[in-house]
């Protein structure tokens with residue numbers, strides 16, 4: 001592993017319990033600070049791959065995060081480094097209030113009450129939702145829930161952010177707000193998206209998946225303006 005690589009995946013294969021092979025020989029090296037859009041038609045394997053990055057799924061092959069092999073004994077360390085935001089905020093948010101949802105991670109990390117409050121405040125500021133701390137998460141709009149889901153992860157100050165379809169299901173204004181937020185995040189970013197305009201405009205690299213394999217990996221404009229490549233891969 002090169003010193004600048006923050007994520008290194010080597011020959012990863014994954015079968016679901018029913019035997020379906022969702023990842024086929026995935027090898028991928030990501031350097032610190034890269035902004036990667038992961039594109040591919042429904043069923044390509046994007047979510048399955050993202051769920052490997054903090055050990056929710058474990059396939060055959062090697063994954064190395066920031067120098068740590070992704071194995072059970074390193075899971076706690078790795079989960080502090082990789083913040084994963086699920087496609088559906090309802091999978092991420094489960095507390096009665098916004099404050100409780102965002103404080104959950106920092107509490108789990110064993111931080112002091114003062115530091116927890118600071119982290120929650122800063123995370124709310126980062127997603128431009130200061131003032132929502134006492135609101136009932138369940139009652140927020142989809143766009144607001146998505147921002148709070150991101151805040152729950154930012155509060156843990158991970159070095160790597162992984163988002164699964166953050167703009168899916170948002171109206172145009174909420175989509176634009178979320179894109180501007182994502183563009184300001186300094187962390188290494190890996191974002192699965194169907195939003196090709198977003199992939200082209202806001203990322204430094206695009207990885208295209210189909211049928212569990214990586215079909216292309218490179219410059220966003222080159223890939224997304226390649227109509228033949230997109231058509232061949234069902235996009």
Ligand SMILES: Nc1ncnc2c1ncn2[C@@H]1O[C@H](COP(=O)(O)OP(=O)(O)O)[C@@H](O)[C@H]1O
Pocket residue numbers: 016017018020022040041042043044045046047048049
């Ligand atoms: N729990 C599961 N059991 C069996 N197959 C699954 C399961 N979850 C997803 N799959 C299959 O794995 C493939 C990849 O799915 P997924 O990673 O969700 O794709 P994407 O996120 O690119 O749409 C799909 O064919 C999907 O039907």
Ligand SMILES: [Mg+2]
Pocket residue numbers: 046047048164192
């Ligand atoms: Mg998916």
